């Protein structure tokens with residue numbers, strides 16, 4: 001990056017240049033520094049103290065995701081793993097915490113084993129796990145997408161089980177924005193950290209690069225013979241011939257991705273439980289939308305059904321209220337969400 005500089009003698013003088021620099025970059029031509037200035041529209045990233053290199057910004061703008069190697073320490077990951085195990089053993093619980101079993105297990109005999117747990121969600125009241133969402137090296141990158149007021153909106157530790165033979169360990173191709181009633185999408189980002197090496201054998205993330213530039217698609221439960229997990233909606237009429245990229249990640253590597261990026265994960269063909277921890281962040285300046293009459297209406301309905309089954313709540317809870325209760329400020333001021 002240091003080799004790339006914007007021209008210092010810009011027509012109109014340095015003041016004019018400073019104004020335009022936000023939108024101008026010098027482009028290297030075959031290994032040399034070009035003096036030409038090309039306008040670049042950064043739509044999905046912010047210039048946060050040059051945390052992202054120009055290449056990284058351009059990569060995210062173009063592809064909708066960015067992998068940062070070795071961002072979370074082995075010690076931190078060990079402590080998250082311990083906290084997860086204590087939740088599975090019921091030594092730790094917290095308000096709002098959701099514990100989900102794989103559908104293949106949930107629909108069969110009850111197995112009172114920690115290994116039956118596919119993921120824990122909404123751990124904002126479990127300090128040992130929520131610490132992940134406040135890690136300074138993660139927040140530093142998140143700020144490049146959200147700006148300075150940062151809310152942690154949705155938290156998960158995914159423990160993808162060895163597939164029970166029905167391919168239910170897969171996560172269908174989807175866009176996370178389908179679940180979120182807040183906008184704008186470009187000020188929402190997911191951080192997803194591999195807690196061990198994750199590749200095709202244990203079900204890595206699969207992404208369709210560039211799809212963040214599209215719109216929110218209609219989602220439904222996929223018609224999978226072996227069954228599909230609750231709330232694991234997939235893109236309707238998903239075309240399996242789309243060019244896709246498998247994100248092979250080492251322990252501690254973290255991917256940041258846009259909520260419209262189409263992604264999923266393959267089945268776990270190993271005997272181990274594939275672990276990842278993630279948080280969806282949004283700018284606190286985002287606003288809630290009403291999903292009535294949109295493709296997201298089915299989510300509101302399903303959330304209300306689950307709340308009714310779990311808490312006996314007859315009056316449908318507002319999606320906005322559910323998210324307001326979950327969200328936590330991790331940097332700056334809680335302005336809107």
Ligand SMILES: CC(C)CC(=O)SCCNC(=O)CCNC(=O)[C@H](O)C(C)(C)COP(=O)(O)OP(=O)(O)OC[C@H]1O[C@@H](n2cnc3c(N)ncnc32)[C@H](O)[C@@H]1OP(=O)(O)O
Pocket residue numbers: 098099100101102103106107121154175176177179228229230231232306
């Ligand atoms: C981007 C990001 C947002 C992506 C996301 O994934 S967001 C999705 C949001 N997900 C959620 O809100 C969590 C969904 N899961 C849950 O709420 C829970 O795990 C539940 C599915 C309700 C199960 O809760 P639990 O306390 O275990 O309740 P029960 O054991 O009494 O089961 C209640 C009924 O649910 C069924 N069930 C449990 N686990 C699963 C499953 N994995 N897949 C499909 N069905 C399942 C269970 O068989 C039971 O069904 P019935 O006997 O009522 O017919």
Ligand SMILES: Nc1ncnc2c1ncn2[C@@H]1O[C@H](COP(=O)(O)OP(=O)(O)OP(=O)(O)O)[C@@H](O)[C@H]1O
Pocket residue numbers: 170171172173200203204206222234235238240263264265266267
């Ligand atoms: N009909 C479908 N609808 C939605 N998503 C699907 C569908 N079929 C597959 N997927 C998703 O596509 C992604 C890739 O699936 P696949 O089972 O091929 O895994 P993989 O990691 O590519 O494994 P493999 O090595 O077998 O190719 C996963 O996220 C999977 O859930």
Ligand SMILES: O=C(O)CCC(=O)C(=O)O
Pocket residue numbers: 156158160171176205263264265276
């Ligand atoms: O860890 C995974 O398999 C990805 C899960 C995912 O994309 C999600 O829950 O939204």
Ligand SMILES: [Fe+2]
Pocket residue numbers: 174175176263
């Ligand atoms: Fe997702």
Ligand SMILES: [Mg+2]
Pocket residue numbers: 266
């Ligand atoms: Mg495949």
